[in-house]
Amino acid sequence: MTLEIGKMYNGFKLLEESTIKEINSKALLFQHEETGARLLKLENEDDNKVFSIAFRTPPKNSTGVAHILEHSVLCGSRKFPTKEPFVELIKGSLNTFLNAMTFADKTMYPVASRNKKDFFNLMDVYLDAVFYPNIYNYPQIFMQEGWHYELEDKNSDITYKGVVYNEMKGAYSSPESILMRKISESLFPNTTYGVESGGDPDFIPELSYEEFIDFHKKYYHPSNSYIFLYGDGDVLEELKFIQDNYLKDFHRLNIDSSIKIQPSFPKMREMTVDYPISPNEKEEDKTFLSLNFAVGKSTDKELYLAFDILEHLLLETPAAPLKKALIGANIGKDVFGIFDSSILQPSFSVVVKNSNEDKKDEFKQVVFNTLKDLVENGIDKKLIESSINIKEFALREADFGGYPTGLIYGIKCMDSWLYDGNPFMHLNYEPQLEKVKEALRSNYFERLIKEYILNNNHSSLLIVKPKKGLGEEKEEQLKKNLKSYKEKLSEKEINNLIEETTKLKERQTTSDSPESLKKIPLLSIDDIERNTEELPLELGEESGIKILKHNIFTNKIAYINLYFNTTVVPQELIPYVGLLSSVLGKVSTKKYSYEELSNEVNIHTGGIYYTATAYSDSKELDGFVPMLKIKAKALTEKLPDMFKLLGEEIESSKFEDYSRIKEIISELKSRMEMTIFDRGHMVTAGRVASYFSSVGSYLESVTGLTFYHFIVELEKNFQSEKENIVNKLKEVSMLIFNKENLTVSVAMQEEEYKYFRDNFSILYNRLGSRKLQCYEYNFNLKPENEGLMTSGKVQYNAKGYNYRKLGYEYTGAMQVLKTIISYDYLWNNVRVQGGAYGCFGGFNRNGNMYFVSYRDPNLRGTLQVYDGAVKYLKSFNTDEREMTKYIIGTISDIDSPLTPSMKAEKAAANYFSRITTEDLQREREEILDTNINSIRSLANVVDSCMKEQYICVLGGEDRIKENKDIFNKVINVFE
Template identity: 25%
Template sequence: MFRQTKSVFQKLRYLSFNGQQHTWRLKSTSARERALQYQPGQKIHGFTVKEVVAVPDLFLTAVKLTHDKTGAQYLHAARDDSNNLFSVQFRTTPMDSTGVPHILEHTVLCGSEKYPCRDPFFKMLNRSLSTFMNAFTASDYTMYPFSTQNGKDFKNLLSVYLDAVFFPCLREQDFWQEGWRLENEDPTDNNSPLMFKGVVFNEMKGAFSDNERLYAQHLQNKLYPDHTYSVVSGGEPLAIPDLTWEQLKQFHATHYHPSNARFFTYGDLPLEPHLKQIQEEALSKFACIDPKTEVPSQPRWTSPKEDHVTCSPDPLAPDPNKQNTVCVSYLLGENGFEERRIEALIHKLEIQIKHQTTNFGLSLASYIASSWNHDGDPVELLQISDSVAKFRQALKENPRFLQEKVRQYFKENTHRLTLSMSPEESYLEKQAKAEEEKLQKKIEVLSDSDRKQIYEKGLELLAAQSRTQDVSCLPALKVSDIEPTIPITPVQISTAGGVPVQYCEQPTNGLVYFRALCNLNTLPEDLKVFVPLFCSVITKMGCGALDYRQQAQQMELRTGGMSVSTQVITDCNELDTYEQGILLSSSCLERNLPHMFQLWSDIFNSPHFDDEERLRVLVMQSAQELANSIAYSGHLYAMTRAGRHLTPAGDLQETFGGMEQVTFMKRTAAMADLSQIIRTLPRLKIHLFNPNNMRCAINSTPEKVSDAAAHLEGFIKDVAKNRKERKPVRPNIIEKPINPLDDNGPRRKLISEPTFHPCPMKTFFQMPFPVNFVSESIRAVPFSHKDYASLCILARMMTAKFLHGEIREKGGAYGGGAKIGGGLFTFYSYRDPNTVQTLSAFGNGIEWAKSGKFTQQDIDEAKLSVFSAVDSPVAPADKGMGQFLSGVTDEMKQSHRQRLFAVDHKNLVDVAERYLSAGQKTCGVAILGPENDVIKKDPSWIIK
């Protein structure tokens, strides 16, 4: 995976917590207290302790160490969190745009000395209970993180990661597969034309089809033109074919060395075993070197510069005539900053510190990575309260502190770039021509023997990709290592002002989380397409006595954010039954409960809709964000479209979040007069903000439940004037209890379509991309069905044992696989150079599953992978949400768990035949991609 370095403001988002281990209840044996026993100068397994610092803000103890022999740096964050994390990062500073660090990141994960099987990294996804496994290439570093809640699993994964990064095989075949290669279009036909292939080559072609990504890359390259930031570390597609296998191996030798490494561990596992394993399996085998990877300071410009670049036109842009992008520095006001704005930002930081998420270790590793990479002090970065205190003191001592910083970094900064970008009609044509010219230059120097060798190497690679791998060398957990039962999350069901409420007491660290689901059953059908727009603007137009600026400031001062989003939830028991609604979400510090609910009251009772200028800005912004999201999330749009006509919920999901919504927002943004929209929004509010259609949920500490309940009661009373009896648009409403075990409790109002008939449909969206996003969807079964567990295991096994090899390794797509959800079994591919070939791979995958040519080991690995997702940590804010939103109780989850354990070979063959093979007759198919003559000539496709 390639990503650019995040800004400091983006990195602040990472500061959040995992409350899984009840961190508010400190014990004498806590991980953070044990870590305080270390002393500077202490020697541990080849490392020397340099610093031990308690960080109470983050409920952790930081231990900084250095490896004596190689100088490798190490930071351990001891915290009472069972989701332990390891990462190792290397400073990688390329001096060209061949993508060497990115291709190396892919290639080191293709086999190592101790684990020589092909792609051990991917195969470990099915042999562990990891909660995260991946790798990242940034502009100047490459990071390899994993996390798991299982101590044995941690040791296994650490062994694989250490061997991968320090002792990789770096086989030439792996370089061809992951980086680039010249190969016949059909590897089995030496008369087929030669073309460029490779996973990273196709990934980066797809990445730069996103104009925002293209602009950001140009901006960085031109702002820092004198060293490594002037090149594309992920790889410029036309430069990637200039990289040789020898250059790749040399880059590894100089950059992937302990002397250039920074290790980070986090969680409640003890430090010493980590150090012992890292020393014995890796660092003891190296001597100290000077890697010479430092990045010198960019020489400052003496005067500002301007530049211009071009991009491809965006056919989904809200206004085709307004596609220019410009980035400049602005002179800010010389009257200073409002004190309330400063307090709002500090309040936001306080919320971020207290908010608990499930991936805190990974967030922490990402937060410190960039600064640490340039020899910044990672411990200092963690001491946030100290930084806030220094900031407050600086403001106290100098009221013009911020103004002077603005003068220093903006007004008087001569190193300033004004970069503009505009679309060029022939951009894609020029790109294709440049690639063809590059290809022809490679081809024209080939001799007959070279061509023969390319053909033979292509066959060798194809044979290697098709060969069954012996993975016995890899460590693995067993299904017996999985906990047989899940912990129960107690919830209490009550009412507030006649509205059903679910309360869940959790260690939320002083925050209260509020949700409300409002169903759409009384909303006329012609208004459905407007619902996502309503959700995106309702908290941003102003309300009550507040204009939109004041509203935004109050939300920052008093809450952790307020949002509204669409919800389409397929019933867990009936495939042709679903719930439609909008979800209100917000959080606040306990002291701000009355302010948060007052803001919601004002939004319900007196939202502002009549500011056409503000509405136009929001509409344009929403339309542009949707258009931009396709290049990155095209597979999700393809999957949504493929399932459109297979379940009653599918059509609404396409309306709310598919290509239909993208085109609707484009049309809306192009409207010269938005008065129709202004008239429509109040009509939506009448139906959506009706307490009769609402149910609520509160997650808070036990001490604050009653307080939250009282304020919620007041909120319901405040919005009572919106409570009006309105008849559902459809007569087919059925009511089901929120808790299926309590038939007398509050009920959910679902839409039932008992006469629904699925129908097949194939849709192709022509897009300005050089790669495709492909999906095929088949109607299956709901969550509580006895066969759902078998389909879960089958999807994971097909992905790992068949589709990954066909779609990624052979096909060159960045990714692909199968998954089940919402009652649909869905195949997909991501940044894929193929279409018809990929659809054939989907079909062949079904035949493979029907044939039963898989082992018990394959099944067990799939179970491990599925359970790693099922048992992933749940943050205190999200406890009980499965029951609240979809009616899935802990008892139902436990039944599903037991069915997962019981899945056997016969079950998998059976569901492949009964659902997937038979279901292909009525499957939905969708492709987003470049012009395709084969599809255009096929009348069975709908072309968009």
């Protein structure tokens, strides 16, 4: 049906229609006549439909009101009065995405599903949540999700508790998080960007319930909303649903949610911020130096794209001139850039990590002198071409790492729409890309550097430096403040606090009524496809090499993954496999300097990436296949160039450039430190698996904390060990890159396979061919049970074991158990009652199982909750409707949409793990047939694993020392 501009459709007037050829979509821009609600539909053939409603929510302080509200509106509403409809949907819908997001100036509520009925169910729950939340009826929601005084009896100490409070305590434990937050404050001190929308733990307890409610009343109205729809759904049906069920009940309001512009500074501002480190950590080489610049407006579509590319070419590749200059001047050990374009006034930052405060002047000098030199003498055109190409490749590929395409497009639309610009200006990127390409023939980027960096007073120098004992000081001050607060309370006020705590716990521990639960819309088992999707995989051979062929539409992009079996590496050299994967592509080769190599790769390919990994053998207990995986992608006609570059990196890398190897090791150490703070739950889950699992122990040695400590030692002793390090890298490289241990995965359409077949010899001829010895690895598996101490103020608690070693076998019902444990038992006990930000369980086919928590204020209590799962499972009981919900939620997780490259990778992983389509079909049927007895029968699996007492905790030094009796070892993560 053709819609007409200016006509009304179900309460919405069509304002504009446009074809966006870049994303193969038709854009329809509407406005709701009665309320002024804005609505954008991107119409296309994608069956992974996306809906989002967003509100402009500029906070005025750092109490985290926008963030707490984002959590809280999803805790029950008018039509769906259960305590957490959000969790019920995770457990029981076929969603492909379900979450909410707080940005600096907006709050978004996106959902996605491939099932039409499910999609409308999700829209219904989310629209009811944002417009009619239960926060007005239950102050306990604010207490649980935001913050509250916890007092169980008169003799106890008062403490702060709350999910967002603990989440942000975790965020403020990471120096990188503090840096990111303070950059905005340094540049925009007088606007909403000068405060912390997520909430600063020091200020969150200043937020009152009344202010929280007022924020919702002011901003969560259709007149302040931005509704986004994407996919193959019927737009008129979607508009009718939104109008008839929600918007018809509202009238237009004049809501001032405008975002003020920060006037430019007369001169650069300087700001210094401390971050906490443990008393036994050294302060040297732990300062962050950051130069930051306000860059126009995000509604300047050409500047928006151009600066993204400029940041890449200046700071993100081995050839990046600003990065090279800073590393070469020994300002710090890691350099990276940030271009934040999701705010009204985008910011560009140059960051040096592992530096010292006394280098700030030299830092400024090197940055400005380097940029002046680039302006005067010009930027290397090959570098410009390479950065434009890699960004253009990413734009056209539209592979967002598993996130629904529509979700990312929706977020990108908000980068202009929120500021009254055209919502699809950044999707329609071809015109501005052509203008940026003028840089290949002119001084385009040089002009940008001059105008927006060198001659820009709207800038800041930010110093984020370590301070020993700062965390302890803050905790001590907090205890004093709370003690003083309690002492000033009357007996009646103390009793009121105890009563409020009791009421909250009662609400948290009281189950939703069956009537309330039935109001959450639910699909039936009949809505689920009973047959597993067969991933494309056909075995072939080229020159004696096994080829995994994936015949799939890839839009003329060839995805080539090379899998080298690394059992040819002796056990004592295993960590060097991880190091090799970090070095290749970043050092010079016989033909190219590392700068030239980086440019060539970015000009001719979509990227070449090296990863040390391993695949568990599903048939053999504790068996696994270690691999060095190379992921490479290019347009099919560029395959000859890609194979030449791969061969060059594999065969001709020069490891003897000691200074370059040292730089790579230092950067690797820095990046791993960021990961440890940001993904502590994965650190502990991997660490605990290394105590009882060979594949876990291997992965620890090439990617985990063991590998991090290996890198720390290499950096510390580099001068004395450099020759040894280089010799071992050479040895490992020679062993791995051999025809004897290679399998290749090729994802492209059958008719394009000839491009691969005709050019594969370019790479094949550069591989070694001598017979190699394969090694059997024997790891010293035992319960290390470590307490891993950091300066953080939250914990990441992991406990697990391998159930197959105890005689149990894998069954698909374990995936339903994972859903039940993660979103029912652990959610209620660790997150809702315990105040942790996250928690979940895992049951892997190889037998490894674990429970883990994320940004958790507790330690011993959470481990006790894990042990209590057995009792919960033995008496597990639910009705048929709830069991259906658990099954649907499990299938939703298993059926996550995959991009062509992801399908190929998953098919290859199944091949190496010896998981057949029959295995996957059996698993699916076991999931669909799961019942109460299936879950109860798994109680013994959990019981047996918990009794093995394998634990690992990453967390605050004080908390770990308080509980040192439960650990066999207590160690400092950082020096």
